[in-house]
Amino acid sequence: MTNIFESIKDLFAPLVDGEEKKPLHTGEVTNLWVLLTLLEEGLIVYQLGLNTTKDDQLVHAFTNGEQLSRSLIDRLRNFFIKEGIPLPPASEAKPKSNQDTIPLGVKYTDEELANLVSAKIAAEITLIGQALAMGIRNDVCQKFFEIQYEIFKYGCSFKLMMQNRGWLKIPPYYYPPGLPRN
Numbered sequence: 523m524t525n526i527f528e529s530i531k532d533l534f535a536p537l538v539d540g541e542e543k544k545p546l547h548t549g550e551v552t553n554l555w556v557l558l559t560l561l562e563e564g565l566i567v568y569q570l571g572l573n574t575t576k577d578d579q580l581v582h583a584f585t586n587g588e589q590l591s592r593s594l595i596d597r598l599r600n601f602f603i604k605e606g607i608p609l610p611p612a613s614e615a616k617p618k619s620n621q622d623t624i625p626l627g628v629k630y631t632d633e634e635l636a637n638l639v640s641a642k643i644a645a646e647i648t649l650i651g652q653a654l655a656m657g658i659r660n661d662v663c664q665k666f667f668e669i670q671y672e673i674f675k676y677g678c679s680f681k682l683m684m685q686n687r688g689w690l691k692i693p694p695y696y697y698p699p700g701l702p703r704n
Contacts, residue, residue, distance in 0.1 A: 543659060543661065544658070544659060546605060546659060547658055549653075549656040549657075550653070550656065550657055550659065551607055553649065553650075553652065553653035553657075553666075554598065554607065554653070555610055556649060557598065557646065557649055557650065557653065557666075558599070558609070558610055559612075560645060560646050560649065561591050561594050561595050561598070561646070562591075562595055562612040563612070563613060564587075564591050564642050564646070565588060565591050565595075565615065566613055566615075567638055567639060567642055568584045568585075568587045568639070569588065569615060569616040570616060570630070570635070570638075571584040571635045571638075571639065572584050572585065572588070572618075573616060573618065573619045573621065573624075574629060574635060575621065575632050575635060576621055577632050580632055580635065580636065580683075583639075583679075583683060584639070586676065587639060587676060587680070590672060590673070590676050593672075594669055594672060597665070597669075598665075598669075601665060632689075633687070633689045636684050636689050637689065637691060639680065640677075640680065640684060643676070643677040644677075646673050647670060647673055647674060647677065650666050650669060650673070653666050654666050
């Protein structure tokens, strides 16, 4: 049975040994393409939140999320260009707007915005987990792993903020038959 250190060594050995890179397979390209699309469209979610909320904690969280997304997008776009992968079309950035001018029937609440970001984070992490399972090239797996780590780090702090605010949507608890309820 291998341990974590052997697994990490096996992941990075081809990168250090200068192994010839094989072309990306269609699954790797598809997952990279979908991830870049999720990140680019996710910028709109952060901009929507920044244009809607006045909550200082959410403004800070959305600003950090937008900065992280831009960094990840730049890394992926550079990789796409280097590998010859066509870039997906991206939506235009939202212009800055005044939160007070949004009609109440259209305006998202802070809780709705937070849950929208939470769903976006969950989709990204799920996609990356699937991509890691399909990945063949170690440099691509490493890229997915690094991105997942960054998103996971951000997501953990975001989830804690949501828990503290009572905004985290928790399914009903499951109590197996016969289990005492404390």
